[in-house]
Amino acid sequence: MITKLNLDEIINSTLKLLDETLHPYASGIFILNKVDDKYQLYQSYGLEDKNITFTSESKLVIFLKKSHQPAVIKQIDGISGVNPEISSEMSQLKAALVLPLMLHDDLIGFISLGRKKSDEDYTKDDLDVLQDLARTESIAVANAQLLAEAAQAERRAAIGTMAAGINHEIGNPLNIINTKIQVFLTAVKRGFYHEKPKEEIVQECEAILNETIAQTNRIADITRRLSNFAKPSKEFKPESVNIPKEIEEALFMAGHDVELDRIKIKKEIFAQLPDIMADRREIQQIFFNIIRNGAQAIEGQGIITIRALSAQNGKVHIEIEDTGKGISDDKRHRIFEPFFTTKGAKGTGLGLSIVRQLVWRNKGEISFRSQVGSGTTFILEFPKGV
Ligand SMILES: Nc1ncnc2c1ncn2[C@@H]1O[C@H](COP(=O)(O)OP(=O)(O)OP(=O)(O)O)[C@@H](O)[C@H]1O
Ligand SMILES: [Mg+2]
Numbered sequence: 001m002i003t004k005l006n007l008d009e010i011i012n013s014t015l016k017l018l019d020e021t022l023h024p025y026a027s028g029i030f031i032l033n034k035v036d037d038k039y040q041l042y043q044s045y046g047l048e049d050k051n052i053t054f055t056s057e058s059k060l061v062i063f064l065k066k067s068h069q070p071a072v073i074k075q076i077d078g079i080s081g082v083n084p085e086i087s088s089e090m091s092q093l094k095a096a097l098v099l100p101l102m103l104h105d106d107l108i109g110f111i112s113l114g115r116k117k118s119d120e121d122y123t124k125d126d127l128d129v130l131q132d133l134a135r136t137e138s139i140a141v142a143n144a145q146l147l148a149e150a151a152q153a154e155r156r157a158a159i160g161t162m163a164a165g166i167n168h169e170i171g172n173p174l175n176i177i178n179t180k181i182q183v184f185l186t187a188v189k190r191g192f193y194h195e196k197p198k199e200e201i202v203q204e205c206e207a208i209l210n211e212t213i214a215q216t217n218r219i220a221d222i223t224r225r226l227s228n229f230a231k232p233s234k235e236f237k238p239e240s241v242n243i244p245k246e247i248e249e250a251l252f253m254a255g256h257d258v259e260l261d262r263i264k265i266k267k268e269i270f271a272q273l274p275d276i277m278a279d280r281r282e283i284q285q286i287f288f289n290i291i292r293n294g295a296q297a298i299e300g301q302g303i304i305t306i307r308a309l310s311a312q313n314g315k316v317h318i319e320i321e322d323t324g325k326g327i328s329d330d331k332r333h334r335i336f337e338p339f340f341t342t343k344g345a346k347g348t349g350l351g352l353s354i355v356r357q358l359v360w361r362n363k364g365e366i367s368f369r370s371q372v373g374s375g376t377t378f379i380l381e382f383p384k385g386v
Contacts, residue, residue: 006357007141015029018111022113023118024045024096024114024115025046026093026094027045027111028044029041029042029110029111029112030109030112038056039053039054039058040052059083059089060082063086068100069100071086071097071098072097072122073087073095073096074096074121076123077123093112093114095112095113096115097113097122098110099112099113100134102135102138103142108142109138111134147338151350151354155285157348169222173216176211184204236279238277238278239278241278241279241280243283243316244267247306250284253284254291262301263298263303264301264303264304265306267307268305268307269308269309270310273310276383276384278362278363278364279361279362282358285355286355287320289351289352290378290380291304294322294376296324297324297326297375299324304323305319305322307319311381314384316381316383317379319377321378322375323375326372326375326376327370335368336353336356338353339353364381364382365380366378
């Protein structure tokens, strides 16, 4: 079971652990950026320069890739110290030793550690423990990267199934505009406006142009929303988020994916609901996934109720309830697992694992209650924004 899924969290906790146990003057973790094939400093302690990168031409990188062994400045037991070229690269990191993060035969990153503040040298025992840590770190980092990529793929898949709906949504207003103009032009051709007073013709044109503006606005709105949803999530960007507005956006997006016509949407939203500080697009994605799951759990007609209120504990409390088939006891503990799905090829099983990760990232909590045959309620709580 993967408990920590977020790369930031994994790296943060590892550096903290190293700092608290070994007390080095400096430490840092470098991760391979596959796009430009560079190793970038991801997080560090005690290093002033936060933008250090290493290319694959770096002597240190070449050494780590080839040997799969730690690079040490000074000899430790059987391990000899590195040559002056590597040593000078390491001094840029104030490093006494560098541990490779290997996944199979690939160098996915490395950990650099400075001299200990106690001035004691690193020992063979230290190295044994550190190499074990590097092994588990490699797996955790690779898992987190996979899940981040999967989140992106899932978003793309959702957009794919939405595309048909969007096509219809844009096709409709275009048809309306086209028909109105065609009718007018045909009438002109047939001499219908020959005898008519000028005012009437202007009025007719005005009506068509106003309709055109309304319909093109509708198209612009749809494309804006879609591109908003589709943008790859880069860094976490907290801002003041208005919950009812994001619920509307999520309903709009979900409406293209599952037919919401057969489902009645009820909203019970507290009028003075405070905003929360969160990443707006992530909040949208959370609502979208939960609403979509609810709709998919309902066969035929049903109701999705969305409640939002300001709780006494300083939190915004949101419930999304469906009248779907419910979650049986043997599945309750598995629904947040990545790739757990009961929908066969129709589901990736990533929806809720991503939802939970995003909820946590936005300082929220998620839980649910469910009764087989009558429905499921997901409960979200986020701290009020300041
Ligand atoms: N509202 C719900 N009612 C009943 N079962 C649910 C509900 N939400 C989730 N589940 C169960 O939890 C499983 C995992 O949900 P999750 O959203 O992670 O994946 P998925 O919906 O199967 O696939 P994807 O989200 O990628 O389309 C679902 O397959 C379903 O069995
Ligand atoms: Mg889902």
